[in-house]
Amino acid sequence: MIKKNIKINIFMLVLLSCTNLFSQQNHQLTQYMFNPISINPAYAGSRETISILALYRNQWAGLNGGPITQVFSIHSPMKNENVGLGFSFINDKIGYENFSKAHVDYSYTINVGYETKLAFGLKASLTSYSLEQELRNAAPNDLSILSIKHSWNPNIGIGLFLHSSKGYIGLSAPRILNNDYSETEDFSTLEKNSYYFTGGFLVNINYNLKLKPSFLIKQTNGAPISYDLSAHFLFNEKLWLGSSYRFNQSAKGAIGAIANFKVSKQLTIGYAYEFAISNLGYYTNNTHEVFLIFEIFKNKKIISPRYF
Numbered sequence: 226m227i228k229k230n231i232k233i234n235i236f237m238l239v240l241l242s243c244t245n246l247f248s249q250q251n252h253q254l255t256q257y258m259f260n261p262i263s264i265n266p267a268y269a270g271s272r273e274t275i276s277i278l279a280l281y282r283n284q285w286a287g288l289n290g291g292p293i294t295q296v297f298s299i300h301s302p303m304k305n306e307n308v309g310l311g312f313s314f315i316n317d318k319i320g321y322e323n324f325s326k327a328h329v330d331y332s333y334t335i336n337v338g339y340e341t342k343l344a345f346g347l348k349a350s351l352t353s354y355s356l357e358q359e360l361r362n363a364a365p366n367d368l369s370i371l372s373i374k375h376s377w378n379p380n381i382g383i384g385l386f387l388h389s390s391k392g393y394i395g396l397s398a399p400r401i402l403n404n405d406y407s408e409t410e411d412f413s414t415l416e417k418n419s420y421y422f423t424g425g426f427l428v429n430i431n432y433n434l435k436l437k438p439s440f441l442i443k444q445t446n447g448a449p450i451s452y453d454l455s456a457h458f459l460f461n462e463k464l465w466l467g468s469s470y471r472f473n474q475s476a477k478g479a480i481g482a483i484a485n486f487k488v489s490k491q492l493t494i495g496y497a498y499e500f501a502i503s504n505l506g507y508y509t510n511n512t513h514e515v516f517l518i519f520e521i522f523k524n525k526k527i528i529s530p531r532y533f
Contacts, residue, residue, distance in 0.1 A: 252294045252317050254282060255469055255481045255497040255514050257423075258439045258455060262300050262311050264421045265397035266330035267346030267386035270302035270309015272531050275523065280516035284499075290320040296516075300330065301523075307334050309344070325353040328399075332386070341389040348382035348399055378404040392426030393533045419445040427532050435459040437467075437532060449473040455483070459532075463487050469499070477502045479512070493518040 254260065260278055261268040278298045285291035293316075300311030311330035317323070327350065334344040354376055384397030398420050425439030441453040450473060457467030465485035472478035481499035488494060499512040 252282075252296070252315055253284075253292075254280070254294070254296075255471075255499050255512070256280075256483060256485075256495055256516060257441055257453065258425060258437075258457075259485070259493075259495060259516065259518065260296065260298065261386075261395060261423065262298055262330060263296060263313055263315065263328075264399050265346060265384040265386055265395045265423065266311070266328075266348035266382060266399075267332045267344040267384035267395065267397065268309075269300040269311035269330040269332040269344075269346060270306075271332070271334070271342075271344060271386060271388060271533075272300075272520065273302055273306070274531075275299065275301040275521040277519045277521075278516060280514065282512070282514040284512045286511060286513055292320075293318045308332070309334065321357045323353075323355045323357065327351045332384075337387070338389070341387065344384075344386040344388075346384035346386065346397070348384070350380045350382065350400070351377055352380065352404075353377050380404065388533055390427075390532070392424070394424040395421070397421045397423075417446045417448075419443055425533065433461050435532075437465075449475050451478075455481075457483065457485075465495075469497075481512075490522070491520050 252263070254263070257264070260280065276299065278296065280294070280296040282294040282296075283291070284293070295316040296313065297315075298311065298313040300309060302309050309330075309332040311328075311332075313326075313328040313330070315324075315326040315328070317326070329349045330346060331348075332344045332346040334342050337343045380400045380402045382397065382399040382401060384395065384399075386395045386397075387393060398418065400418055403418065420443070422442040423440065425437055428436040428438075430436055436456065436458055438454075438456045440455070443451040443453075445451070451471065452473065453469060453471045455467055455469035457465045459465050463486065465483070467483045469481040469483060470478065471481075479499050479501045481497050483495070483497045485493060485495035495514075495516045495518075497512075497514040499514070
């Protein structure tokens, strides 16, 4: 019990002292490659199906105050197949902070090669931010906390997505505006900008085995560049098995193991297990992430499975 309390206290100390006061980051996912629309609006409709995703992530499971992320998204091409629309709702709880984010995504796709397409995307979002009353009660005279009120703030984002059946690259900025959740000039609670560069490609090893390496590079204002590297093997068009490694310029980061199974043409389930390999790993538990993807095929000519 003593060790657990030490963990909790250290976690909360790190959480509350890591910025000027608080700063909002985009949610972090191990299986980002299966949900690109959360960071890139140009992905909307690119799978040429109605694609529905539900995801739950418990970071540092069992540790009070550890980040909890819940994601729901749906996107689809429209009657004009060059146009894609999407909607996402993301709920983040990080220590005493609570974020609820609603996103609407629009994409327009043009052909730039025989089977290569380039999509342009726009994202409109609305974010609710609040602090739990428990923190306010614990520091009733702290002006930096009292200055933060529950609020809803709009934002916009942009993205590019170049893809074919062999691979993809994407560049996006999900948030462009710098919103400040504090109501006083003495303290700042900023919604920081993040920029993403993603990519992946497919290697046919033999008829029953494929390899898909992918990467994500994230730059957040005021933070070190973060790198996510992953590789997945696909067995018999049914089972994905892979691993991931996340790190930045100042920390070793985390290692993850990923498994995804295609139950049917429409349904895919996924699980990721991640553990920290930095010094923080001594104080934290491991991370679990599960998702479900259900797709409705409107066009019978669509090839299944889709790799990107």
